[in-house]
Amino acid sequence: MALNPADFDYISKIVREQCAIVLEKGKEYLVDSRLMPLVHQEKLGSIEKLVIQIKSEPRSSLKDAVIEAMTTNETSFFRDIHPFETLKKEILPELLAKRKDKKELNIWCGASSSGQEPYSLVMLLKNDFPQLNSWKINFSASDISNQMLNRCKSGIYSQLEINRGLPALLMVKYFERIGTEWQVKEDLRKMIQFRIINHSESWPVMAPVDLLMMRNVFIYFDVEMKKNILGRIRKLLRPDGYLFLGAAETTLNLDENFERMPFKQSGCYRLKQG
Amino acid sequence: MRALVIDDSRAIRLILGQILKALKIEVIEAGHGLEALEKLKEFGPLDLALVDWNMPEMNGYEFVCEVRKDDQYKDMKLMMVTTETEMAQVIKALEAGANEYVMKPFTKDMIVEKLTIMGLEID
Numbered sequence: 001m002a003l004n005p006a007d008f009d010y011i012s013k014i015v016r017e018q019c020a021i022v023l024e025k026g027k028e029y030l031v032d033s034r035l036m037p038l039v040h041q042e043k044l045g046s047i048e049k050l051v052i053q054i055k056s057e058p059r060s061s062l063k064d065a066v067i068e069a070m071t072t073n074e075t076s077f078f079r080d081i082h083p084f085e086t087l088k089k090e091i092l093p094e095l096l097a098k099r100k101d102k103k104e105l106n107i108w109c110g111a112s113s114s115g116q117e118p119y120s121l122v123m124l125l126k127n128d129f130p131q132l133n134s135w136k137i138n139f140s141a142s143d144i145s146n147q148m149l150n151r152c153k154s155g156i157y158s159q160l161e162i163n164r165g166l167p168a169l170l171m172v173k174y175f176e177r178i179g180t181e182w183q184v185k186e187d188l189r190k191m192i193q194f195r196i197i198n199h200s201e202s203w204p205v206m207a208p209v210d211l212l213m214m215r216n217v218f219i220y221f222d223v224e225m226k227k228n229i230l231g232r233i234r235k236l237l238r239p240d241g242y243l244f245l246g247a248a249e250t251t252l253n254l255d256e257n258f259e260r261m262p263f264k265q266s267g268c269y270r271l272k273q274g
Numbered sequence: 275m276r277a278l279v280i281d282d283s284r285a286i287r288l289i290l291g292q293i294l295k296a297l298k299i300e301v302i303e304a305g306h307g308l309e310a311l312e313k314l315k316e317f318g319p320l321d322l323a324l325v326d327w328n329m330p331e332m333n334g335y336e337f338v339c340e341v342r343k344d345d346q347y348k349d350m351k352l353m354m355v356t357t358e359t360e361m362a363q364v365i366k367a368l369e370a371g372a373n374e375y376v377m378k379p380f381t382k383d384m385i386v387e388k389l390t391i392m393g394l395e396i397d
Binding site: 076078081159160162163164165167168169171172176177 | 359360361364365368372374375376377379380381383384387390391
């Protein structure tokens, strides 16, 4: 059943109010695909009835469930591969050389979704930079969705998810089979501090960051919110730290203090030097 | 680029073949390991083989072992595509010389991602 314009407008409005995510016309399919599982779960029959239910009880948990469903992303391990290759070959060797005296690295994954990105990065650190075992790695991963954060913490993935982008050698090394599912080994899970952060609200106080993954976050925000977030990133990022955005995202025309690094399709940026 | 698709299911060979052909990879099919070895003798070293585990005549694990004994195939990428999902089986295949491992059921995206992981340059 087609989503009617009034219901689309209402969903867009509450998503924008709650987390500043912009759903433009043409994204009806996204609303439909994200909310129909919730409609079935709640036995409501249609998105129209879901909207009626939320309007009748605006403070109900159903509204939160809609926000969660609309902010959850499809993802895979080592998604888009190029950023991870750039991290392995260029960025991490440079950061390790610069921080070798203090032996401390601060990392933030700003949209961890179901956890594939932070776990991919942790596997890269453990597998390719074993010298970091003696370092202090302050690794935060955040998401707006409490449900997603709980998934991240559990580190449990289905067989279909484990097949997506994860090299078999890393699966063997860093996962355990739990029944029909696969779980990230405990020592890796313990390396990450998972927390709820809504990018459109104020961020908790954090130590200056060496490496910030903020991929596929900006696509949801309007220009003003993108500028606002980049302004806060500018203050949080160390002068020689690095920011990774999604392949379709840019700082261009938003914040002139960043420069794109010349690494193939990596979405890697740093603050302009000097 | 040329690939061998080895599976005793004609339907699976067809699906995998279509995925590879869409990536402009030439596909040669075999119904089991022995037939696959014969195809290799006929066509020479290929770039890639997608290998099922459980097949008649010669299974996929035995095929991987045979291929890895022959130095002329050392650069050939071998990827298991199988219903075997036990960790011990994954380890066994990797130790025998498989480069990657996909557990059935699979999607096109999974196959493409794994080909990229193995360093194959695909369109």
